[in-house]
Amino acid sequence: QQQVKQSPQSLIVQKGGISIINCAYENTAFDYFPWYQQFPGKGPALLIAIRPDVSEKKEGRFTISFNKSAKQFSLHIMDSQPGDSATYFCAASIEAAGNKLTFGGGTRVLVKP
Amino acid sequence: GAVVSQHPSRVICKSGTSVKIECRSLDFQATTMFWYRQFPKKSLMLMATSNEGSKATYEQGVEKDKFLINHASLTLSTLTVTSAHPEDSSFYICSAHPSGSWSTDTQYFGPGTRLTVL
Numbered sequence: 001q002q003q004v005k006q007s008p009q010s011l012i013v014q015k016g017g018i019s020i021i022n023c024a025y026e027n028t029a030f031d032y033f034p035w036y037q038q039f040p041g042k043g044p045a046l047l048i049a050i051r052p053d054v055s056e057k058k059e060g061r062f063t064i065s066f067n068k069s070a071k072q073f074s075l076h077i078m079d080s081q082p083g084d085s086a087t088y089f090c091a092a093s094i095e096a097a098g099n100k101l102t103f104g105g106g107t108r109v110l111v112k113p
Numbered sequence: 114g115a116v117v118s119q120h121p122s123r124v125i126c127k128s129g130t131s132v133k134i135e136c137r138s139l140d141f142q143a144t145t146m147f148w149y150r151q152f153p154k155k156s157l158m159l160m161a162t163s164n165e166g167s168k169a170t171y172e173q174g175v176e177k178d179k180f181l182i183n184h185a186s187l188t189l190s191t192l193t194v195t196s197a198h199p200e201d202s203s204f205y206i207c208s209a210h211p212s213g214s215w216s217t218d219t220q221y222f223g224p225g226t227r228l229t230v231l
Binding site: 105 | 117119145147154155156157159162204206208210219220221222223224225227
């Protein structure tokens with residue numbers, strides 16, 4: 001069964017600190033790994049995404065690190081701000097299988113001022 | 114760009130009635146749209162894949178006769194919850210995968226529809 005395991009379930013970080021969320025997957029056929037941010041009562045919004053031929057991707061304060069051999073990838077939020085308080089989901093998909101997303105369980109991040 | 118809308122944003126209905134939720138891609142075409150269900154503080158659960166001009170593909174355990182999906186155009190998919198019951202109360206979210214010249218790997222999500230069945 002295709003699975004993406006996400007940890008931790010929740011995270012509290014001080015303003016200005018680094019939030020780190022980890023995901024592990026089983027299916028080596030996955031070829032696209034996006035991260036989504038979701039605020040309460042809203043739909044998920046794409047933050048950043050990576051493909052397995054790249055080990056790291058940075059966009060602003062958000063960085064994805066990808067370890068293909070370990071089948072793990074992580075999201076780092078640098079200089080965390082109270083506005084970053086949200087639930088973050090990692091996901092994975094296979095282009096040849098119609099891009100169906102398999103989501104991790106989510107991480108609730110609270111950034112304290 | 115890449116905006117997906119859903120209508121309505123909230124709906125309250127009586128048990129036994131049917132509710133239709135619309136999902137529209139506003140600035141791109143989408144051959145494929147997806148419907149998810151999300152319970153409070155939980156992850157998104159894929160219900161079905163909606164393909165323009167053909168039948169939807171339902172995930173295991175999802176009743177296709179209860180959750181009717183129609184993808185009549187490249188910018189519109191609808192989910193109808195038939196004979197709704199309180200256990201159908203949930204947050205329903207659609208996503209759209211750009212196709213044709215807009216094709217990317219990315220799915221863009223709608224804002225969600227909160228369904229409450231009394």
